[in-house]
Amino acid sequence: MARTFTIRMADLVIEITALYNDTYALCRDYLADAPEQPDFSIATDQASIDYEREQDRLGDFPDAYYETLAVYRKIAEELPRFGRLLVHGSAVAIGERAWLFMATSGTGKSTHTRWWRTEFSDEAPFMVNDDKPIIRLADDGVLVYGTPWDGKEHLSTNTCVQLAGIGLLERAEEDWAQPADAWTSFSELMRFTYRPFDAAAARATIQTLLAVSERVPLYRVGVTDSAHAAHVTRAAMAI
Numbered sequence: 656m657a658r659t660f661t662i663r664m665a666d667l668v669i670e671i672t673a674l675y676n677d678t679y680a681l682c683r684d685y686l687a688d689a690p691e692q693p694d695f696s697i698a699t700d701q702a703s704i705d706y707e708r709e710q711d712r713l714g715d716f717p718d719a720y721y722e723t724l725a726v727y728r729k730i731a732e733e734l735p736r737f738g739r740l741l742v743h744g745s746a747v748a749i750g751e752r753a754w755l756f757m758a759t760s761g762t763g764k765s766t767h768t769r770w771w772r773t774e775f776s777d778e779a780p781f782m783v784n785d786d787k788p789i790i791r792l793a794d795d796g797v798l799v800y801g802t803p804w805d806g807k808e809h810l811s812t813n814t815c816v817q818l819a820g821i822g823l824l825e826r827a828e829e830d831w832a833q834p835a836d837a838w839t840s841f842s843e844l845m846r847f848t849y850r851p852f853d854a855a856a857a858r859a860t861i862q863t864l865l866a867v868s869e870r871v872p873l874y875r876v877g878v879t880d881s882a883h884a885a886h887v888t889r890a891a892m893a894i
Contacts, residue, residue, distance in 0.1 A: 657698075661687040664730075665739050665789040665800040666815065671726060672698035675719035678726055681803045684813050694737065697729040727787065727804045731849040735859035739791045740867075741849040744821075745806075746783035746799050747771045752819040753783050753799050754892055755790070756876075757847040762824055765806060767878050770885035785810035790818060792863050797871050820872045820892040827877025830884040832891035835875045837868040844868060 659672040662685040670693035673679060678699075699722050707721040707728070731741040744757040745764035754771075756764045765785055772780045783799055786806035791798045797818040805811035823835060823843055841864070848864055851857050874892055878884035 661691060661693060663687045663691075664802060664813075665734070665791060667694045667734075667737060667739070669693055669730060670696035672696070673722060673726060674699055674701075674704075675722050677719040678723050681723050682726075685803060695733045697726065697733070699725045699729070703729070723804075727802070728849075732851045732853060732856060734789065734849075735851060735856045735863060737791075738793075738859075738863055739789050740860060740863055741787055741789050741802070743787060743847045743849075745785050746788045746816075746818075747780055748783050748812075748814075748816045749775060749778050749780045751817055752893075753816040754820045754822065754888075755788065755799060755818060756822045756824045757844070758824040762826055763878060763880060764824055765808070765810075766880055767824060767884060767888070770882050771889065774882050774885045775889070781812055782810040783812055783814060783816055790867060792866050792870075797867050818871050820874060822874045822876040822888060822892060824876050824878060827879060830878055830881070830887040832874050832876040832888045834891075835873040837865075837873055840873050840875075841865065841868060844873075 657672050657674055658679055660679055661670050662682050664685045668691045703725040704718050704721045707724040744755045745768045746753050746755045747768040756767055758764050784801045784805050787802055787804040789800040789802055798815050799818045800815050801811040801813050844864055876888050
């Protein structure tokens with residue numbers, strides 16, 4: 656039986672109608688405290704679940720799992736209308752600032768942000784989101800938000816933090832970090848940003864991402880799997 660509930664995420668109120676309790680459980684930390692008028696509503700059906708199954712080349716899981724993917728895709732389709740984008744990356748925060756590392760799966764984003772949490776533990780670092788954070792263009796900069804879709808280790812916080820830098824990460828034989836040009840890096844940023852099917856939403860995505868790239872310092876970083884890598888990237892990016 657379908658279940659309808661409301662979450663507050665990225666400063667938006669979203670009404671969700673889902674077929675499986677797994678989706679409700681996944682979103683538990685984001686449930687709205689009281690009924691509110693939603694900014695938008697989404698609902699899943701068997702067709703959207705089947706679509707996610709068809710996209711998955713790595714395994715064959717229950718429908719309840721694929722519904723959680725269908726929900727995030729439907730939300731991501733709506734976000735550009737509100738100046739928000741869902742991105743693929745690992746965002747770690749210290750105090751009131753966060754750093755977002757983007758790379759293809761398996762490159763070492765989560766490993767790198769784990770080194771940040773280990774090496775700077777005296778400053779109480781925390782994960783904003785380890786897989787699919789939301790970024791928002793705001794009047795005073797760019798904000799990054801946690802979401803329930805937070806990677807294999809489920810590392811995230813229902814929070815909002817100022818985004819201080821974006822690192823386009825790659826594996827390297829030695830650790831290095833250098834400023835990146837927004838124009839030449841834009842195609843790479845797009846690769847790690849959810850691209851809507853709707854034409855108007857796609858245009859809004861490009862416009863918002865261009866503005867983000869102009870407001871947030873960008874870096875190219877090469878990292879080894881070491882504590883030293885965290886110190887090198889922070890020294891370069893935490894300016």
